[in-house]
Amino acid sequence: MREQDATLQYLSERIDSLSAEYERAKSNTSHLHDQMESAWQSLHDLQEEYREYKEQASYEFQESQYCWSMHDGAGAKEHSENGHLLNEKKAGVSLYLDGAHAKFDSEKSEFDKAVAYQRGIKEQLDQARNEHKLRIEELKAQNLREQIHWKEKSCGRCGATIRYNDTWNHIPNYCKSCKEKMNAEREEREKKKAAEAAKWMEKPCKQCGRTIRYNIEWSNQPNFCPECKEKFEYEKREREKTDAKNLARDVEKLLFTILHGIIFRIIAKIANQNLKKNKKVRRKNKIIKEVRTINFALIIILERMTFILEMINPSTMMGMGM
Structure with a gap:
């Protein structure tokens, strides 16, 4: 029992010593963490500034290209100069970035060492506490821990x-x-x-550049995203509707021309025959009246044909839900 009591005393003193060392390690780790966070914030701010200059420069060069495409030489030159100026600022920030990276790496290295040391002390402390606990259990249970069940x-x-x-x-x-x-x-x-x-890979849409996921085993791999594909289908349908309307209008004009010419030739022939038989003015006026009546009937017939053509027009039928 004396030996066991001495072991417990040793473990208690070791726990006290490791606890004090662990608290000091925690305090040092916290201090280094604050320094690392400060270095990281400085690095992050520089990275954000660098990214903003980069994006702005890219935008200015894009605008310059667009102005060139629109034959706006002055605008293109202005945007190009702005882009080069932003690139110079970006290069200046890049110089500070190297130093910020080095400082952050140094602070992080010190912090990692402190964390590793703190963990080592914690492991020793936990081990000492577990040993102390096990020792008490051994004393209370009278070596029951050694019995195998x-x-x-x-x-x-x-x-x-x-x-x-x-x-x-x-x-x-x-x-x-x-x-x-x-x-x-x-x-x-x-x-x-x-x-x-x-098997799944990605590539950009050939129209808008969006990412397309596809399987390499597919026999027909897509080149366009669903949005662009739907847009193409919609434009195709609209072209088909327009073509159908133009075709119906051309047919209508053709029929109108043919019927109009045929009927008027018949009317003219009848009028000439009647005029030869009777040249009196009264008869002529009567014939003119008949011609007008037939012309009016012709207009009614053509309007009716137009209505029928509209009914058979594919776009009209689609609009009716057929």
């Missing part, structure tokens, strides 16, 4: 008998054979999953 249970998969020690932190639910099979099955599933994921 073996029990049996059935494998959760095949039902085979499993022998285990009730002092283990992790009591198995599966036998060794089943564990190996389950691990092999899990690895196989992960391989299949990785192989399936490798």
Whole structure:
């Protein structure tokens, strides 16, 4: 018991010493963390400034190209000069970035060392506390910790008998054979999953540049995103509608011309025959009246034909839901 009591005394003193050292390590880690955060904030601010200059310069060069395409030489020159000026500012910020990176790396290295040291002290402290706890349990239980208690249970998969020690932190639910099979099955599933994921790739849409995901096993791999594809289909339908309308209008004009010429030739022929037989003015006026009547009837017929053509027009039929 004296030896055991001496061990407990040693463990208690070691716990006190490690606790004090751990608190000092925590304080130092916190201080270094603040310094690292400050260095990171400075680096982040410079990175943001660099990114803004880069984006602005890119925008100015794009505007310059657009002005050139629009034959605006003055505007293109102005945007180009602005882009070069922004690039110079970006280069200036880049010089400070190197120093900021170096400072952050240095602060982070010191912080990482402090964290590693703190963790080491914590592990020693936890170990000392666990040993102290175990020592007390050994004294109270009179060495029951050294006694081995073996029990049996059935494998959760095949039902085979499993022998285990009730002092283990992790009591198995599966036998060794089943564990190996389950691990092999899990690895196989992960391989299949990785192989399936490798079949999927990305490329930009040829129209708008959006990202398109496609499978390399597809026989017909898309070149356009769904939005652009739908837009193309819509434009195609609109062109088909316009073509159908133009075709109907051309047919209508053609029929009108043909019918108009045929009927008027018939009317003129009849009028000439009647005029030869009777040249009196009264008869002539009567014939003119008949011509006007037939012309009016012709207009009614042509209007009716126009209505019929509109009814058979494909765009009209689509509008009616047919």
